Amino acid sequence: MSAVEVRGVTRRFGDVVALDDVSLEVGHGELVGLLGPNGAGKSTLLSLVSGQRRPDAGVVRLGGQDPRDPAARTVLGLTPQETGLPATLRVREVVDFVAGHYPVPVPTDELLDQFGLSELGRRQTGSLSGGQKRRLAVALSLVGRPSVVLLDEPTTGLDVSGRTALWDAIRRYHADGGTVLLTSHYLEEVQALAERVVVIDHGKVLADDSLETVLGRVGVRRVLLTDAAGVRQEHLVPDSDAFVRDLVTSGTEFRDLEIRGASLEEAFGQLVSHEATEGAAR
Amino acid sequence: MSETMTTNSTGATRRPVTDAPAGPDGGARTQPFLALTWLHLRYQFLETVRIPIAVLGNVLFPALSMFFFVVPQQGVAGNPLFATTAVAGLGLFAVCSASLFTYGLGVAEDRQLPFYPFLRSLPAGPGPQMVARVLNGGAFSLFGLLPLIIIGWLFTSATLTPGQLLAGIGTILAVSVPFVLLGMGIGYALSAKAALPVVQIILFPLAFAGGLFMPPQMFPGWLDAISQATPTRAGRDLLVQATTGAEAYTLALPVLAGWTILFAVLAVVAYRNDEGRRFR
Numbered sequence: 257m258s259a260v261e262v263r264g265v266t267r268r269f270g271d272v273v274a275l276d277d278v279s280l281e282v283g284h285g286e287l288v289g290l291l292g293p294n295g296a297g298k299s300t301l302l303s304l305v306s307g308q309r310r311p312d313a314g315v316v317r318l319g320g321q322d323p324r325d326p327a328a329r330t331v332l333g334l335t336p337q338e339t340g341l342p343a344t345l346r347v348r349e350v351v352d353f354v355a356g357h358y359p360v361p362v363p364t365d366e367l368l369d370q371f372g373l374s375e376l377g378r379r380q381t382g383s384l385s386g387g388q389k390r391r392l393a394v395a396l397s398l399v400g401r402p403s404v405v406l407l408d409e410p411t412t413g414l415d416v417s418g419r420t421a422l423w424d425a426i427r428r429y430h431a432d433g434g435t436v437l438l439t440s441h442y443l444e445e446v447q448a449l450a451e452r453v454v455v456i457d458h459g460k461v462l463a464d465d466s467l468e469t470v471l472g473r474v475g476v477r478r479v480l481l482t483d484a485a486g487v488r489q490e491h492l493v494p495d496s497d498a499f500v501r502d503l504v505t506s507g508t509e510f511r512d513l514e515i516r517g518a519s520l521e522e523a524f525g526q527l528v529s530h531e532a533t534e535g536a537a538r
Numbered sequence: 539m540s541e542t543m544t545t546n547s548t549g550a551t552r553r554p555v556t557d558a559p560a561g562p563d564g565g566a567r568t569q570p571f572l573a574l575t576w577l578h579l580r581y582q583f584l585e586t587v588r589i590p591i592a593v594l595g596n597v598l599f600p601a602l603s604m605f606f607f608v609v610p611q612q613g614v615a616g617n618p619l620f621a622t623t624a625v626a627g628l629g630l631f632a633v634c635s636a637s638l639f640t641y642g643l644g645v646a647e648d649r650q651l652p653f654y655p656f657l658r659s660l661p662a663g664p665g666p667q668m669v670a671r672v673l674n675g676g677a678f679s680l681f682g683l684l685p686l687i688i689i690g691w692l693f694t695s696a697t698l699t700p701g702q703l704l705a706g707i708g709t710i711l712a713v714s715v716p717f718v719l720l721g722m723g724i725g726y727a728l729s730a731k732a733a734l735p736v737v738q739i740i741l742f743p744l745a746f747a748g749g750l751f752m753p754p755q756m757f758p759g760w761l762d763a764i765s766q767a768t769p770t771r772a773g774r775d776l777l778v779q780a781t782t783g784a785e786a787y788t789l790a791l792p793v794l795a796g797w798t799i800l801f802a803v804l805a806v807v808a809y810r811n812d813e814g815r816r817f818r
Contacts, residue, residue, distance in 0.1 A: 306659035319566075329661040330566040340652025344588035345581070356577040357569060357660045380588075400661075 257320040259284045259404045259435040260305055265314030267300055267459075274300040276459040277314070282437055284403070287430045289450030289467075290439040297459040298439045302406050305437070306334055318404065330358060333402030335393040335410060343382030347373060347392060350381060351399060358400030371395040371425070387418040394422055398429060405429065407438040411445060423448060468517075478516045484509040568661045578662075578670035586640070586674060596639070596678060600632040601685040603751070609693045619782055621696035623753065625686055626706065626777045631750040632682030633710050634770065637717035638724070638737045640675045645725025646733035649812070672718070679714060683707075698781060705780040713773035716794065719801035726808035744770045766790075769797035 260282040267275040275297045282288050290298050303309045304316045307323035321328035341350060348364060355361035368374045371391045376384065381392065390411060397405050410426065411419040426449060430436050440446050446453060453470045455463040463470050477496035481503075482488050493499040496515050503510065568574065587593060604625070614620045648654050657667065687703075690696040698706065720740070724733050745751060747761070748770020754762055765771045766787055772794040775786035 303655070308655050308658050321566075326568045326661050326663045327566050329659065330568060332659070332661070334656070334659055336656035337652040340654075340656060342581075342585055342651070342653055344585060349581075349584060353577060353581045354660065357574065357662055359566075359569070 258282060258317070259286070259319060260437060261315070261317040261320075262301070262305070263315040263317075265301075265304065265311040265316060267297075267304065267309065267311050273459050275304075275311075278456075278459065278461055279314075280454060280461065280464065282404075282435060284435055285430075285433050286452060287426075287436045287450055288438070288452045288454060289446030290437060290454050290456065291443065291446055292439075292456035296457045298456055299408060300459075301456070302334075302408055302437070302439065306332060306406055330400070331403045332406070333397040333400055333404070334406040335397045335408060337393070337408070341381040341384075341389060341392065344380055346378055346380055347384070348377040350392070351396065354396050355399045358402075360401055361399050362401060364399075367395050367399055372421075386413050387415065390414055390418065391422065394425060398425075402434070404435045404437070407436065409440055410438060411440075411442065419445070472517075476517075480512070480514040480516070481510040482512045488512075568663070571666060574662045574666035575669050575673075578666050579673050582670050582674040583677065586644075586678060593678065593681065596632065596636050596682045597685055599635070600628045600682055601689060603628055603631075604686060604689045605693075607751070609689070615694040618695045618697045619784065620753075621690060621694035622698065622782050623778050623784070625690035625694070625696050626781050627750040627753075627774055629683050629686050629706075629710060630713065630748075630770070630774050630777055631745050632686060633679045633714045634717045634745060634750075634773075635741055636679040636682050637675060637714050638721045638741050640678060641671070641718050641721025642724035642733050642737045643730060644671075645722055646728055646730040649726070650730055675718060676711065676714075679711075680707075683710070702781050706777060709777050709780040713777060713794065716769050716773075716798040716801045719798065719805045723801060723804035723808045726805065726812045744768055747771065748774055750774055767793060769794055772797070 258281045262280040351364045479491045608624045748768045772790040775790045779786045
């Protein structure tokens with residue numbers, strides 16, 4: 257039984273098809289990054305997995321159960337959007353409230369301590385800084401000791417140190433056996449955390465594989481070299497072997513040759529634009 | 539510091555629970571309904587109380603009206619029947635106002651909060667949240683009634699037997715149902731910005747035409763005819779009947795029932811439309 261199972265799911269909003277026959281399976285203990293531009297269908301997918309919406313077609317399962325059944329969601333944790341915290345409630349009250357929904361929650365003091373929020377327990381959430389709100393949001397997703405956590409843009413708007421601290425918290429949770437499905441605008445974030453990457457655009461899964469394979473599949477390599485004039489050049493090429501062969505054959509002078517895998521951002525841009533041109537050609 | 543690190547690195551406190559408590563069918567279960575309702579009631583109550591002006595307005599306006607318009611008029615305040623009727627009218631106003639504001643504005647505001655979808659994803663059905671909402675609305679309605687009853691008791695000749703008091707509170711809660719439904723209809727149909735003026739535009743004319751501020755016996759004939767078709771007038775007369783024994787007009791109950799059905803339909807339609815619209 258998978259932690260999350262999505263089978264042949266389609267979801268429309270009026271004329272817009274947000275998800276088009278999407279299938280995705282996340283095993284226990286996996287850390288999966290969900291990647292795609294705005295409006296690609298990531299949030300719709302998360303809302304189906306968290307039982308907020310019903311698919312028009314297909315099956316969604318959370319720990320083998322329908323997530324629309326509240327009982328199925330006792331194993332689920334997710335983050336509220338940072339702007340969505342009830343502004344007049346105190347930090348401790350919000351934690352207690354969310355904790356009250358779960359059978360064996362983490363004691364509030366312990367949780368606040370883990371996320372460096374102990375001093376802020378009596379503060380109203382409206383008075384917290386953006387970083388503090390983000391920390392609280394991620395803390396709320398873990399208060400029920402969930403086995404599956406959905407993180408929608410967990411570190412949006414954080415500075416580097418804040419982001420690193422939250423990444424550590426997510427890694428620790430995952431190291432303890434937790435399953436994580438996370439979306440992010442920061443490709444760096446997915447690259448830093450995820451073992452497996454699912455690329456979605458226009459409601460379709462474009463790629464679903466290990467981080468390396470997704471990078472490999474699009475076959476983009478970055479070739480760096482310094483030419484005779486001493487100028488550092490950068491080439492993004494589909495086949496670096498052929499590129500180098502040609503380079504050598506051509507007799508061009510170069511030094512400091514360096515070949516690297518493309519970043520996720522480059523790989524992803526390649527995937528999406530590839531689909532787009534294919535679509536246009538049809 | 540080292541202690542914290544140890545706790546974190548062993549992960550003892552954050553180990554995910556894979557063996558959640560099993561229900562009879564082997565599946566996990568949510569927390570008990572009553573526990574969840576209590577949790578949501580506490581949460582909603584805190585949220586309401588933290589904006590004291592909303593609570594104060596609800597409590598103060600009927601109480602001040604009592605002091606300005608009823609207590610100084612010896613003809614009303616000194617007459618047990620008139621005084622009791624006046625308290626009943628303002629009491630109903632307090633309840634209408636609390637119902638329309640907490641449900642109309644409250645629901646509209648909640649829907650706009652990004653916290654709302656988060657709430658819906660917690661392991662609890664819609665039941666506890668809705669029951670808590672009704673109880674929270676009821677609690678604040680009773681807050682509005684309390685000063686009225688005390689002022690009526692201390693400063694006017696209004697009299698109630700304990701039986702009449704119970705009948706009055708029972709009737710007022712029953713009469714509040716169509717207003718709760720109307721409030722929900724508004725809350726699910728409109729944004730918070732639009733809901734506020736709409737609630738005000740509906741509340742005050744209805745309260746005036748329904749004779750909650752001044753007795754409908756003072757109305758000219760045409761206004762009285764309109765008045766008898768309003769849910770506020772029907773509710774007021776039923777409440778006056780329960781507290782003083784003065785009989786309501788024959789159509790009061792059918793009129794109130796008719797509005798209740800209409801507002802129920804409105805609330806359901808608004809809720810359904812909202813699902814399609816909100817989930818974009």
